[in-house]
Amino acid sequence: MINVKATELNKVKLKQVYVGGYSSVVYEYVTNGFNQIKLHEIALFGFYHYNRIKLFGELEGIDTYTYGSYNKGSLNIEPYIERLYIEYLHNEYLRIKGGKLLTPLGIWNQIYINVLKWTTSEPVTIQWFYPRFMTGIQTYGFIPWFKNTTYTFFFQKTNNLDNRYNNVSTNDFIGFQIKKIFDIDRYIGFNMGRFYDIKLKETSLFSGIFGYFRINRLYIFGEIYGAYEEEEHHYSYRSKIDKWSFYIQMAYKLFSKNYLTFRSEYFEDKSDNAYLNVITIGWNYKPFSKVVIKGEYQLFEKRQDRILLSFAVMF
Amino acid sequence: MYKRVLIITILFISLLFKTEKVHSLEIVVITSKKSRINTLSSTELRKIYLKIKIFHKGERIIPVNLPPNSRVRQIFYEKVIGLDYEQLNMYWNERFFHGIEPPMVFKSPKAVLKFIQTVPGSIGYVPAETLTPQIKKTVKIIYKIKADEKNFDNR
Numbered sequence: 001m002i003n004v005k006a007t008e009l010n011k012v013k014l015k016q017v018y019v020g021g022y023s024s025v026v027y028e029y030v031t032n033g034f035n036q037i038k039l040h041e042i043a044l045f046g047f048y049h050y051n052r053i054k055l056f057g058e059l060e061g062i063d064t065y066t067y068g069s070y071n072k073g074s075l076n077i078e079p080y081i082e083r084l085y086i087e088y089l090h091n092e093y094l095r096i097k098g099g100k101l102l103t104p105l106g107i108w109n110q111i112y113i114n115v116l117k118w119t120t121s122e123p124v125t126i127q128w129f130y131p132r133f134m135t136g137i138q139t140y141g142f143i144p145w146f147k148n149t150t151y152t153f154f155f156q157k158t159n160n161l162d163n164r165y166n167n168v169s170t171n172d173f174i175g176f177q178i179k180k181i182f183d184i185d186r187y188i189g190f191n192m193g194r195f196y197d198i199k200l201k202e203t204s205l206f207s208g209i210f211g212y213f214r215i216n217r218l219y220i221f222g223e224i225y226g227a228y229e230e231e232e233h234h235y236s237y238r239s240k241i242d243k244w245s246f247y248i249q250m251a252y253k254l255f256s257k258n259y260l261t262f263r264s265e266y267f268e269d270k271s272d273n274a275y276l277n278v279i280t281i282g283w284n285y286k287p288f289s290k291v292v293i294k295g296e297y298q299l300f301e302k303r304q305d306r307i308l309l310s311f312a313v314m315f
Numbered sequence: 316m317y318k319r320v321l322i323i324t325i326l327f328i329s330l331l332f333k334t335e336k337v338h339s340l341e342i343v344v345i346t347s348k349k350s351r352i353n354t355l356s357s358t359e360l361r362k363i364y365l366k367i368k369i370f371h372k373g374e375r376i377i378p379v380n381l382p383p384n385s386r387v388r389q390i391f392y393e394k395v396i397g398l399d400y401e402q403l404n405m406y407w408n409e410r411f412f413h414g415i416e417p418p419m420v421f422k423s424p425k426a427v428l429k430f431i432q433t434v435p436g437s438i439g440y441v442p443a444e445t446l447t448p449q450i451k452k453t454v455k456i457i458y459k460i461k462a463d464e465k466n467f468d469n470r
Contacts, residue, residue, distance in 0.1 A: 091370050184365060257401065
C-alpha cells in the first residue's frame with residue numbers, strides 16, 4: 001500500500017523493483033518401502049520495471065536437502081539460474097522476451113512450482129514432450145483480428161543457459177501457441193513445436209491442445225500431446241516413432257480453503273511398446289493466501305503406488 | 316392512562332416496522348482528462364484490473380486500488396471483477412510468479428484522485444461524491460457503478 005497522505009503524494013515514486021520467492025518441502029513414500037523427505041525447491045526471484053522494459057531474474061536451489069531410506073542426508077546448495085530475461089512491452093499485440101524463459105506452452109508448465117499447482121506430483125504429459133525451459137526469443141500478445149485470442153511464437157538457436165535441471169538438452173527449438181480466452185478461467189488453446197534433443201540425437205515434432213474451465217466450485221483442465229520423432233542413433237531402425245499422452249485434472253472446492261483434487265493421466269510410447277496409467281487423488285489446503293499443504297495418493301497401473309505430502313510457501 | 320398505552324403501542328409498532336436506512340451509492344471509475352480512454356466496458360475494466368489488458372489505444376494503463384477492507388473496493392470487485400478472495404489470491408500468486416504485480420493500493424479516495432491527476436494513464440474508482448467541481452476539471456468518468464448500501468462507510 002502507498003502509505004502516505006494525499007497531500008504528500010507527489011513525493012511518491014512508482015515502485016519498480018519487486019522481490020519474491022517460493023519454497024517447498026516434500027515427503028514421498030512408495031509402497032515398496034522407499035521413502036524420502038526433501039527441501040525440494042527454494043527460489044528467489046526479482047523483477048524491475050523501467051517504462052516498457054522489464055528485467056526478470058530467478059535463482060533456485062533444487063533438492064537442497066534430502067533424507068530418506070536410500071539417502072541418509074545429502075546437501076546440495078549450488079543454486080542455478082532458472083529464469084533470466086529482458087522483456088519489452090511494445091503494445092497489446094507485441095511483447096518480446098529474450099533470455100532464459102519458461103517454455104510458454106500449455107497450462108501446467110506455467111504453474112509448475114509446488115505452491116501454484118494443485119498437486120505435488122506432475123503429470124508425465126508435461127515432462128516428456130518438450131523442453132520445459134528455453135533460451136531464446138519469445139514474442140507474444142493479442143491477435144488484432146481475433147477478439148480475445150493470444151499468440152506466442154518462440155525460437156532457440158543456442159545451448160540453454162544453465163541447463164542442469166531441464167528435462168531436455170536442446171540447442172534448436174521452435175514453437176508457437178494460439179489461445180482463445182473466453183474469460184480468465186475459461187480458455188482453450190493449440191500449440192505446436194519442433195526441437196532437437198542433443199543427448200538422444202533425435203528431432204521431435206510435437207503438437208498439443210489444452211483447455212481450462214471453472215464451473216462454480218469445480219476447476220477442470222487438461223492437456224493432450226502427440227509427438228512424431230526421428231531418432232538418429234537407431235541406424236538399424238531409422239524410422240518415425242509416435243508417442244502421445246494426456247492428463248485431466250480436477251479440483252473441487254469442498255469448503256473454504258479446502259479442495260479435493262483428482263487427476264487421470266496416460267502416456268504411451270509406441271516405439272518401446274510401453275505405457276503409463278496413473279490416477280491421483282488428493283487434498284489441497286490453503287490456510288493462508290501464500291501457503292499450501294497437500295496430500296495425495298497415486299495409483300499406478302502395474303507399478304508401486306505412491307503417497308506424497310508437501311508444504312509450500314510463496315513470499 | 317389511555318394516552319400512555321397509545322404512545323407505548325405506537326412506539327412498539329414503529330419498532331416492529333423499523334427499516335434500515337439505505338443509501339444509494341454511486342462509484343465512478345475515473346482517469347485523467349489527458350488520457351486517451353473515454354469509456355470502458357465492464358469486461359475491459361476487468362481485464363485492466365487483472366492486468367490482462369495493459370494498453371489502451373497505445374497508452375499504458377495503470378490501475379490503482381483502495382485497501383482490501385474498503386467497502387468501495389469490495390463493491391467494485393463484486394460488481395466488476397467477479398472473483399472471490401481465494402480466487403484472486405490464486406490468480407495473483409500465479410501472475411506474480413510471472414513478474415506481474417497486482418495493482419497499487421492507495422490509502423484513501425483522496426490519494427487515488429491525487430495519483431490519477433498526477434500520473435497519465437492511471438485509472439481508479441472512488442465514490443462519486445468525492446468528485447468536487449474542482450476535481451471534475453482534471454478527471455473524467457469512464458464507468459459508473461450503482462449500489463444500494465446499508466450504513467455505508469465512505470472509505
